[in-house]
Amino acid sequence: MVEVGAEHGVDARKCLHDTGISPEMLHGGSNTVVSGTQELAVAANLVTATGNASGVGLAVGERLSLRAYGVWGFALLTCPTVRGAVDFAMQYLPLTYAVTGLSMRVSGGEACLIVDDDCSSAALRPFLVEREIAVTAGILRTILGESPPSMRVELRLPRSPSVDYEKALGTPVRFNAPHNAIIADVAVLDLPLPQSDPLTMTVCERACRSLLSERCSPCVTQNVRTIIAEGVTDAGLIAARLHLSARTLRRYLAAEGTSLRHLVDEARRAKAIELMTLHRLSVEQIALRLGYADAATFIRAFRRWTGTTPGAYAVHQPSRP
Template identity: 40%
Template structure:
C-alpha cells in the first residue's frame, strides 16, 4: 500500500513533538532514540527529514509515556497555523473558507499529517475525513488524534473562532476517560466506521478576514516548489536519485545503482517504468539539479563542473545544459 505522505518533510513537527516529550519529563536522548537525529540537526530552522524519523519519534513517545492517554491530543494542540510555513500563509490569505480548503487539500503533502485528509459534501453537511488505513497500528490512535485536533486548531485560527461541529466520529474504541476529548468541543462517537468532523456546508462560502490575493498567489508558488522538492524523494525513483546524488563525480550507472538496491537491472528498469520514468531520465534530472547548484555557488570552472557531473568533454556538458535550460552554462552562471 502506498502511503499518503511525502518521503521527506519539514523538521518543525519533530521539534514540536520533541518539546512535548521534554515537557512531559522525557530526556532528549529518549525522544530521539533510533531516529538517527542529533541535537544539532534538531535545532535546524529550515531542515528537512525523512518522514520515517518522525514515526520513530512518535513510537518513542508512546512507549515512554504509556499512561498518558491523551498524548495525541496534547500533540495536536501544538500545531498552530504559523507552524506550516507557506502552506499556512496560503490558506490564511484565502478569500473564502472554500478556497482555503481547496488549497489546503491540494498541498496536503506540506502538512504534518500522516492520515489522508479529504472533504465531502452531503446536502447541508461538509465533512473532513481522516483516512487512517496506511498508519502503523501501534501509532494509530496518537496520529489520528493529533491530525484531527491539529486540523481543528488550524480552522479555529483561520476563522478567528471555534468551528461548530455537527458530527465528530473516531474509529478507535472509547477510552476509559473521555474527558480529554472535550478539546474538540464535544465528545466523539467512538467505534465509528471512519474518522470524521462534520460542519455546516454553508460555512465554506464565508469570507475570511485576512484575504490577500497577491499573497495567496505568491504562497501557492512556494507550495508548488516545496511539494515538487518533497516528491523528488518519493518512491523507487527517489531512492535512485539519492544514490546518484551520493556520488556525483562518478554518476553511477544502472548496474551500480541496481546492485545497491539489491535489484536486477531489468527489475529496476521495469519498476521505474511503472513510476513513469527511466534511469536515464533520473540521471539527467540529477545532473541538471547539480549543475544549477554548482553554477550558482561559483568557485568552479565550467570544465571542473563538467568533470564533476561525469562529462568527458566540456562540449557535451554545454550541449546538455542548453537542452535543459535553453542557454549556455556560462550565461546561466553570469545571471545567477
C-alpha cells in the same frame, strides 16, 4: 513530540533513540531537516515510551499552530472561503506534517473531512489520528476566528476516561464511530475568511508550488521502483514500507511526474521483454510469471506498453545465439 514526551517524563534522547536525530539538531534552525521517516520513528518512540497513552497525539497536535506550516499556513488564511482553503490545503498537503490520508465528502447537508488511517501502522494509528484531528480543528478555528457552531468530531477510537477530548478539541466528540472525521454543516464551506487576500494568495501559491517541487524527494520514485522489483505492487504495502499513507505516496509520485501504475507497468514491461528476448519464454509462460490471469490479458497490457503484440515485438528483435 519531544516537548510532549518531556511532559510525560520521557527523556529527549529516548524519544530520539535510533532516529539519526540528536537533541542538539533540534536547535539547528533552518539548517536541520528531519525526514518523514525520522518523524515517524520519533512518534513510535514517544508512543512506546508513554505506553500508547491516550491524548498524546492531541497534545502534539495542539502545538502545531498554523505558524508551524510556514507559507502553506499563511496561504490558507488568505483564501476566499473555507472551501477554497480546503481545496488549497489538499493540493499542497505534502508540504505539511500529515502522514494519514485526508479527503472531503459532502453528503446529506454536511461536509465531512475524513482522516484515513487504514494504511497507518496499528501501533501509531491512535496517535496519528489524534494529532491530525487536533491540527485540523485548530487550523479551522484559526482561519475562521472561531469553531463553527455546527462542528463535531467523530472518532473510531474508544473514549478514554483520562482525556477530555471535548475540551481539547473545543467541539462535541462521538467515539467508536465508523470513521475519523471533522463534520460541519455544508454551509460552513462557503463562509468567507476574514483575512482573505487574492493577491497574497497568488504569491503564496507560487511559493508553495516551488516548495512542493523542491521537497518531494526524488528518492521516492526510486524507492518505489526498488520495492516493485521485489514483487510488491500493492499501493498499501508499498506505502507502509515507506512509512507513508497510500494517498501521500500518490501525491509524492504525482509531484515527481509519475504514478504507481506507471511504475508497475514500467517494471512489468521491462521484465516481459527480458523474459521474451533473453529467456525465450512463451507468451503463456510470461503471463504466468508476471501474474496475469491469462495470455490474452498480458497481450493487451503489452500492446498498451509498446503499441504492438509480443509476437510482433519479438520478430523485430535481433536474434541471439
